[in-house]
């Protein structure tokens with residue numbers, strides 16, 4: 001089912017292989033409640049999306065664009081939480097609570113479409129890797145959660161120094177895999193960060209939902 005030239009399948013993590021459980025807005029709502037802050041879940045969801053987009057725009061406008069490190073990733077999430085809770089004095093405590101919560105395997109659950117494709121990649125004898133806009137918390141998570149633990153390589157933006165969609169991110173990953181661009185396929189859920197950016201880098205790139213549905217239809 002995979003293109004003949006492909007040697008490695010590189011999976012995006014969040015939204016592709018796993019998702020937060022409870023959902024992000026619910027997790028924020030619960031964390032806020034632990035610190036005495038009441039906020040409507042739907043409002044949290046709206047503010048989260050706009051704060052997340054604002055942080056992406058900051059990275060896009062930076063020179064160089066989409067460079068990152070562990071400090072930048074921690075600052076991203078601190079600022080998102082502050083924006084969601086409109087700068088409430090408790091927002092820093094809520095941020096630390098959430099930062100630690102999402103570091104726990106119990107905060108995540110596998111996504112069937114991604115699991116299906118990861119299993120197919122393994123069965124085909126291909127190298128399975130993760131490539132995520134994430135920080136150092138992903139390394140222990142990736143050892144603890146299936147199907148992340150199936151990956152032989154874990155590539156994390158904060159450690160690589162670049163976030164998707166930067167071309168540099170893809171160059172570093174293919175270099176560490178010892179492969180050329182046409183030998184790599186990225187599977188992800190984000191049309192821009194995974195699929196469009198992957199294709200610009202010369203990789204094969206599949207949307208996880210479409211690819212999973214197509215392969216099941218074929219089976």
Ligand SMILES: [Mg+2]
Pocket residue numbers: 012013014015016188189190
């Ligand atoms: Mg994703």
